[in-house]
Amino acid sequence: MTLDPSIFRASLGRFAAGITVLTMRGADGIDRGMTATAFSSLSLDPPLVLVCIDHNATMATPLADASHLAIHVLGEDQEAISRRFASKDGDRFAGLDITRGIAELPLVPGALVRLQCRIRDRHPGGDHVIIVCEVLEAEIADGEPLVYFRGRYARLTR
Numbered sequence: 001m002t003l004d005p006s007i008f009r010a011s012l013g014r015f016a017a018g019i020t021v022l023t024m025r026g027a028d029g030i031d032r033g034m035t036a037t038a039f040s041s042l043s044l045d046p047p048l049v050l051v052c053i054d055h056n057a058t059m060a061t062p063l064a065d066a067s068h069l070a071i072h073v074l075g076e077d078q079e080a081i082s083r084r085f086a087s088k089d090g091d092r093f094a095g096l097d098i099t100r101g102i103a104e105l106p107l108v109p110g111a112l113v114r115l116q117c118r119i120r121d122r123h124p125g126g127d128h129v130i131i132v133c134e135v136l137e138a139e140i141a142d143g144e145p146l147v148y149f150r151g152r153y154a155r156l157t158r
Contacts, residue, residue, distance in 0.1 A: 013150045013151055014149070014150060016147050016148070016149040016154070017037035017038075017039075017147065017148050017149075018037070018039065018073055018074075018145045018146070018147060018148075019035060019036075019037055019073075019074045019078075019145075019146045019147070019148050019153075020035070020036050020037070020039045020051070020071050020072060020073055020074065021033055021034070021035055021036070021071075021072040021074060021081060021082065021085045021108055022034050022035075022036050022051060022053075022059065022069060022070070022071055022072075023070045023072070023105060023106045023107070023108060024059065024062065024063065024066050024068065024069050024070065024105065024106075025103065025104045025105060025106060026062045026066070027062075027065055027066075030062075031093050031098075031106040032058070032059050032062050032092075033059070033085045033092045033093065033106065033108070034053075034057055034058060034059045034086070034092075035082050035083075035085040035086035036051055036052075036053070037148050038052035038053075038128070039051050039052075039071065039073075042132065046134055047134065047138075048120070048132055048133065048134055048135070049071065049115065049117065049132075049133050049135060050130055050131060050133065051069070051130075051131050051133070052125060052128040052129070052130050052131070053128055053129050053131060054127060054128050055127055055128065055129065056127075058088065060129065063119075063129075063131065064122070064129075067103060067118060067119055068102055068103040068105055068116070068117060068118055068119065069105070069117050069119055069131070069133055070101060070105040070106065070107055070108075070114065070115065070116050070117070071113075071114075071115040071117060071133070072107075072111035072113070072114050072115075073111060073112045073113035073114075073115075073145060074111060074112060074146040075110065075111065075112040075141070075143040075144065075145065075146060076143065076144045076145060076155045076156070077110075077143075077146075078110060078111070078146055079146055079153050081108060081110075082146060082153070093106060096108060096109065097109050101114075101116045101137070102116045102118075102136055102137065110141075111139075111141070112140070112141055112143050112144075112145055113138065113139065113140050114138070114139040115133075115135050115137070115138050116135070116136050116137040116138075117133035117134060117135050118133065118134045118136055119131055119132070119133055120132045120133060120134050144156050
């Protein structure tokens with residue numbers, strides 16, 4: 001039996017996911033960032049999270065040599081930030097009031113959560129690479145998350 005790729009994609013789209021923006025500073029001194037939904041907690045002790053990056057993503061090659069990564073969990077009012085970092089065109093950081101974190105990581109303002117991480121491991125995972133990160137610093141803010149469900153942005157309702 002062969003799994004129909006369109007059914008598999010539709011199945012995964014029915015899993016509501018929070019939206020993150022990943023940022024890093026490349027060895028060349030250039031800030032890079034991308035939107036990602038493949039993010040998960042992994043361990044409390046030590047504090048580990050993981051992200052999965054498509055081999056064709058713009059950050060895939062620079063991330064292969066990176067030592068640090070910032071992960072921003074977006075709040076419900078940050079759809080424009082998500083779209084900006086999902087775009088393939090333009091400077092994703094233009095006009096943003098970023099600050100610098102550990103290892104000069106570019107930190108996006110206004111995120112619900114900001115995690116500054118050291119990359120510990122990389123594992124192959126089909127057409128993605130699984131990046132295991134040790135969280136060195138965490139910041140949290142009040143608010144509700146921006147969610148992605150069935151190919152659309154969504155918000156929690158009470």
